[in-house]
Amino acid sequence: MGPFIATFVYFAISIAIILIGLVLFANITRKYKDMDQVKEGNQAIALSIAGKIMGIGIILAFAIYNSDVIYETIIWGAYGVVLQMVAYVLFELLTRKFSVEDQLLKDNRAVGIISMAVSIGLGFVIGASIT
Template sequence: MNPFLLTFLYFAIAIAVVVVGLVLFEMLTRKYKDWEEIREGNAAVALSIGGKIVGICIVLMFSIFHNDTIMETVIWGAYGVVLQMVAYILFDLFTRGFSVEEQLKERNVAVGLISFSVSIGVACVVGASIS
């Protein structure tokens, strides 16, 4: 296949997977609306969402490196989104002293940075496992 066309297809798939992932994350957060918070300048939520975007793209990158088909990349991308959601839920469960969602809503940048780091860390582990 023409490398320019293939690059465009991977680009389009990445956009689609990220958008679907962000819609699912928006449904996961009940105490605020991600894009409203970002529009209002909430850096903590922006860090959290940014980590998810970069995390999904890292998984897609490793998938493109190690797979032969576009469909495999879509499947790995979807799997990466699911694991990012699981990581976010676990992060919230393991922080017993406070709610991650409430802290992000209250603009706690420290929690946003940890959320960003969790997303990137999960993506690196998932990506490295793709063969």
């Protein structure tokens, strides 16, 4: 496969995986609709979503670097999305003093930044583990 075609294929796969990941994340947040909140200017939720996009993108970058065939990138990408979801649920469970979801809904940017950092940081950890 030529490099231009390969780049386009990886681009298309990455867009699809990121969109699927965002849809899945939107379905685990029950107290608000992600894009409705972004439309209303909720910066905390926008930060959290941006972190998810970046975290999944980082995982996909490592998958592309380390995969010999395209289907491996798809598998690693899907696995990365699942692990990012697990991380989000753990973040919610481990913050006993407040609900992450409630705080994001209240536009608490400090929580949005931490949510973003969790997604990006774990994106690097997950990505680095791809062999």
